[in-house]
Amino acid sequence: MLGLKRTVFCATLLLAVVLCGCASHPAPAVTIQWVVGQASPGFDPQGPPDPVRWSIDRLLSRGLVAEDSTGRIVPAAAESIHISPNGLVYSFALRHDLTFTDGHACEAADFRRALESGLSRLDHGTYAWLLGALTGMERLRAGRPLPALGIATPDPHLLVLRLSRPDPRFLDKLAFPGTTTPWRPAGAGWGQGIGNYRVVEETIGQMTLARRPPTAGSPDTIRVRFYPTAGRVRAALRAEAADLVWPLPGDLLDESLPPGYRSTARRARPARHLVLLQQADLPPLTQSAARHAFAHGVNVGDLLAGLTPFAASPTDWLPTAGPYDVPAHDPEEVRSWLERGHLGRSLHVVMTYSLDGPAARIARGMQSEWARDGLDVELRALRQPQVEAEWLRRGGSHLRLVESQALLETPEAALAAWVQPLRGPAVGGARTGWTTREFDRWIAGGQPMTGDDVAAAAHRIADERIVLPLAEIPWVWITREGVQVRFHPRYGPEIASLAPAPAAIR
Numbered sequence: 001m002l003g004l005k006r007t008v009f010c011a012t013l014l015l016a017v018v019l020c021g022c023a024s025h026p027a028p029a030v031t032i033q034w035v036v037g038q039a040s041p042g043f044d045p046q047g048p049p050d051p052v053r054w055s056i057d058r059l060l061s062r063g064l065v066a067e068d069s070t071g072r073i074v075p076a077a078a079e080s081i082h083i084s085p086n087g088l089v090y091s092f093a094l095r096h097d098l099t100f101t102d103g104h105a106c107e108a109a110d111f112r113r114a115l116e117s118g119l120s121r122l123d124h125g126t127y128a129w130l131l132g133a134l135t136g137m138e139r140l141r142a143g144r145p146l147p148a149l150g151i152a153t154p155d156p157h158l159l160v161l162r163l164s165r166p167d168p169r170f171l172d173k174l175a176f177p178g179t180t181t182p183w184r185p186a187g188a189g190w191g192q193g194i195g196n197y198r199v200v201e202e203t204i205g206q207m208t209l210a211r212r213p214p215t216a217g218s219p220d221t222i223r224v225r226f227y228p229t230a231g232r233v234r235a236a237l238r239a240e241a242a243d244l245v246w247p248l249p250g251d252l253l254d255e256s257l258p259p260g261y262r263s264t265a266r267r268a269r270p271a272r273h274l275v276l277l278q279q280a281d282l283p284p285l286t287q288s289a290a291r292h293a294f295a296h297g298v299n300v301g302d303l304l305a306g307l308t309p310f311a312a313s314p315t316d317w318l319p320t321a322g323p324y325d326v327p328a329h330d331p332e333e334v335r336s337w338l339e340r341g342h343l344g345r346s347l348h349v350v351m352t353y354s355l356d357g358p359a360a361r362i363a364r365g366m367q368s369e370w371a372r373d374g375l376d377v378e379l380r381a382l383r384q385p386q387v388e389a390e391w392l393r394r395g396g397s398h399l400r401l402v403e404s405q406a407l408l409e410t411p412e413a414a415l416a417a418w419v420q421p422l423r424g425p426a427v428g429g430a431r432t433g434w435t436t437r438e439f440d441r442w443i444a445g446g447q448p449m450t451g452d453d454v455a456a457a458a459h460r461i462a463d464e465r466i467v468l469p470l471a472e473i474p475w476v477w478i479t480r481e482g483v484q485v486r487f488h489p490r491y492g493p494e495i496a497s498l499a500p501a502p503a504a505i506r
Contacts, residue, residue: 061193281433289341
C-alpha cells in the first residue's frame with residue numbers, strides 16, 4: 001500500500017513539473033527583420049503610388065474592402081456590403097470592434113474623412129479619378145472646397161456612397177490603397193490606424209511594428225530598416241541581419257548573395273513597367289519631331305540586357321493591346337527627325353530617374369547612346385521622396401524614367417495615368433503633360449473600351465512617342481533560407497505573412 005501511494009505521489013509530482021514547465025515556457029515571440037532597399041517614403045496616406053508606403057500602410061490600417069492575392073475584393077473594415085439593384089447606392093455596415101491604436105473608436109465619419117482627404121490633393125489626382133462616379137464629382141475643382149458629394153453617414157456604423165452612374169469596378173477602386181483607409185495622425189511620424197500592427201518605435205532610417213491584436217500566422221514584431229544603397233544591404237546580409245530584402249537596390253544582384261539567402265522574382269498584376277515619359281508640354285518636346293528623335297536614339301534590346309534579371313520585353317503595357325511597337329535604334333532617323341523639326345544638329349534636355357530602382361542600371365547607358373547622335377541629356381538622379389515630387393511637378397525635367405503600374409488591370413486605367421486631365425493634376429505617380437480630349441469617354445465618362453478602341457489608342461500613343469514602355473519589371477525580393485512569405489501580384493511580398501523556420505527565430 002505504501003508503494004502504491006509513493007507511485008501516485010511521484011506521478012503527480014512529475015505531472016506538476018511538466019505543467020509548470022509548459023506554463024513557464026510560452027511559445028517564443030517571432031521577430032522579423034525587413035530591410036528596405038530605399039529611403040523611407042514617409043507617412044502620407046493618400047500620397048502618390050509607392051509600393052513600400054502601401055506595404056507599411058496595409059500593416060497599420062485598412063479600408064472598407066481589400067483585394068486578396070487572387071484579385072477578389074473582400075470585406076475588411078466593412079462587416080457587410082449592400083449594393084442597390086441599379087448599382088447606384090453602396091451601403092457599408094462597419095464592424096463594431098474597430099479601434100485606432102490610441103484606443104479611440106473608428107466610426108463612419110473617419111472613413112468619410114479618408115475619402116474626402118484624397119480628393120483634396122494638389123500634387124496628383126489619383127483618388128479623384130478612382131471616385132469619379134461619386135455624385136457631385138463633376139463639380140470638383142483642385143484647390144477649392146469640396147462640393148456636396150454622395151457620401152453619407154446615417155449612423156456611426158453605416159457609410160452610404162451614392163453614384164451618378166453605375167461603375168462595375170467601384171469596389172476595386174475602393175480597395176486601392178488609401179482610398180478609404182482611416183488614420184489618426186501621430187505628429188511627424190506614421191499615423192495610428194486600425195490594422196493588426198502599431199508603431200512602437202520610429203527613428204531616422206528605421207521603425208519597429210508590434211502586432212495588435214494577436215493574429216495567427218503573423219510575426220509578433222517587424223523591424224524595418226531603410227538602407228538605400230546596395231553596400232549597406234549587402235552588409236546586412238553578411239551579418240545575417242535580414243529575413244527579407246524588398247525592394248532591392250538596382251545593382252544588388254550584380255554580386256552573388258551570401259550563403260543562406262536566395263532571390264525570387266514574380267510577375268506583377270497589373271504589369272509594372274519601366275517607362276520613359278517625354279514631357280509633351282515642355283520645349284523642345286512640345287514638338288513631335290523632338291520626341292521621335294529621342295525615341296530612335298536608344299537601343300531597347302541593349303537596355304533589356306542591362307536590366308537582367310529585373311526585366312523582360314514590354315507586354316501588357318496597354319491591357320489587351322498586344323506587344324508595344326518599340327522604335328528601332330537608328331541614327332539616320334534621329335537626324336531626319338531633327339531636320340524635319342528644324343531643331344538643329346543637337347538638343348539639350350534633362351532626365352530625372354530614381355537611384356532606388358532598376359532605372360539606375362540603364363540611365364548612363366541611355367545618356368551615352370543619345371550623345372552619339374547629338375542628343376545631350378543631363379542626368380538628375382534623386383531618391384525618395386524628392387524623385388516622387390519631381391515626377392509630378394510641372395516643368396523641371398524633360399524626360400522622366402519612371403516605374404509605372406496601372407491603377408487597375410484595364411486599358412482605361414492605363415490611359416488615365418498617361419493623359420493629363422484638362423483640369424487638375426495628373427493621375428498616378430508621374431505626369432506626361434499630354435492633354436487631349438479624344439479619350440475622355442473612356443477615362444472620365446466610364447465607358448468600357450472595345451478591342452478596336454484599344455487598338456486605336458495603342459496606335460495613337462505609339463505615334464505620339466510621349467510614353468515609351470522600355471521593359472516589364474517583376475517584383476524581386478531576397479529571403480533567408482527557411483523564411484516563407486506569401487506573394488500578392490499587386491503589392492509584392494506580403495510582409496504580415498513572413499514566417500521564419502525555427503532556426504531563424506531570434
